[in-house]
Amino acid sequence: MATTCPVISRISGVRSLDPAVWRRLTADGPHFYASLPWLAAQEDFSGQPQRLLVAEQDGAVTAVLPYAVPDREFNPFYEPRALWGERAPAADGLIHLGVGRGYDNPVLLEASPEGERGELVAALANEVGRLVAETGRPAVAQYVRATATDTVAALLGGTAVTVVPVGLNAVIRLPGTGFDDYLRALPGSRASRRRKIGYERRRFEAAGYHVGCEKLRDCRDELAPLLVQLQHKHGQSATTESTARLLGSQAEHLDGIVFTCRRDGDLLGFSLVYPWHDALHVRMAGFDYPRLAGAFEYFNLTTYLPIDHAYRHGLREVHLGMESYRAKLLRGAVLAPTITLLGPGAVDDPDGLRAAAWRRAAAWENEIHDTAGAFTITGVFKEAGACPNG
Structure with a gap:
């Protein structure tokens, strides 16, 4: 005291x-x-x-x-x-x-x-x-x-x-020990939601991407152009130069994890997440839109792959941030x-x-x-x- x-x-x-x-x-x-x-x-x-x-x-x-x-x-x-x-x-x-x-x-x-x-x-x-x-x-x-x-x-x-x-702020709280437990806990019309999520995951898997889990410090130079594409798509102003500086500063101090999808080595989509205590914070995503297969890349990279990763590493929450509330609610998020x-x-x-x-x-x-x-x-x-x- x-x-x-x-x-x-x-x-x-x-x-x-x-x-x-x-x-x-x-x-x-x-x-x-x-x-x-x-x-x-x-x-x-x-x-x-x-x-x-x-x-x-x-x-x-x-x-x-x-x-x-x-x-x-x-x-x-x-x-x-x-x-x-x-x-x-x-x-x-x-x-x-x-x-x-x-x-x-x-x-x-x-x-x-x-x-x-x-x-x-x-x-x-x-x-x-x-x-x-x-x-x-x-x-x-x-x-x-x-x-x-x-x-x-x-x-x-x-x-x-x-x-x-x-x-x-949208947060997905993870029950049990694996992705099936997450699916079983979905509120509302669970069967239809499970089918939808299963379909979106299968489409992504069938798209032929090489899917990876990389360290931010190893791929940071590739991310800025894709992040800027997403920001411009949503009416936000951003430059590749300032975005690259932002990513560089985070790579120097934080152990960022990047979920990636590539084709022939080229990065076509990513999400950047940070583990902290028992949670995973989804911070950024980016896509090379003209080259995507249209296989639900956004939800796989920003939601399903992070959930899989969180379960494998004993984490209990995935923080998805703001905006796109309906999409996040449909995938089991609660809003604070x-x-x-x-x-x-x-x-x-x-x-x-x-x-x-x-x-x-x-x-x-x-x-x-x-x-x-x-x-x-x-x-x-x-x-x-x-x-x-x-």
Whole structure:
């Protein structure tokens, strides 16, 4: 039990902290995006050190709160105005709490759960308030898990916090010991789903690809052109050069696994995944679309091969990320809500912003029959009036 008041310091660079501290911070498993290898890769790619608020009590680090003060945001999924229009503040006018990137944002990392949590959160909230005053920027926390909303609201000041839905993370939880157990556990019309998945796997196997499981460091130079094809197909802007740099930075720090399909040695499709504790995180995919056989390459590379791999290595979950909700639900995923919290002064018209955010969420109704229900949670989220029925 901590006996002294928390002392908060500001540190620049994730490698400024002892790796043993990071191991304690992420020991419970869910926080891949707060791991030292992931954050070091992000630092190297951006060229900017990660900023950290570090709390110490009795000579030991008890918590870390990452934050960023960006000059520009290139990813539209992290740009509030790209998500919700002019009622939202621009990313470059905000302090961003948490690790950023990954669409699953652990904001407060506690290395000593038995510590005085209330006192710790209050001390960090005071330091966030000082950052807001110094920079003239309100604070925001994006892609926060529902279970963390009350803590994050407290870090933002606890009052006048605007809370809006932002996305849903899809996770396939793996029962039993093999792919047949996964199939048997599928909800709904299981027989038809099993037949569909079996058909998609057989078509892929019959397409004549050479299917491999490769290390990112060995094939990273081949991936960028295919990833860019996928991004352009979905209306995203990306260059081969910047994508190659991103992959290179991750290859230097992370033990990435790449599921590949090749023909005559040429790479035609891939998915990039990262194992972390008992889960596999599917991060990227790419395809040479004109040369594909049309054999359900996407689902085999991003879902079925990762599930097979997870079972073989004793992993219990496959994290598929956001978007394409209907396809992921049909393959047994469960959806976990993520939200954005904007601190005092960030939003001029909270009611208008909430309405815009729910209009965006309503666009998923053809994939998710009860979008509002998917975001029904307790705590500050409900109290803030984010749910139109809440």
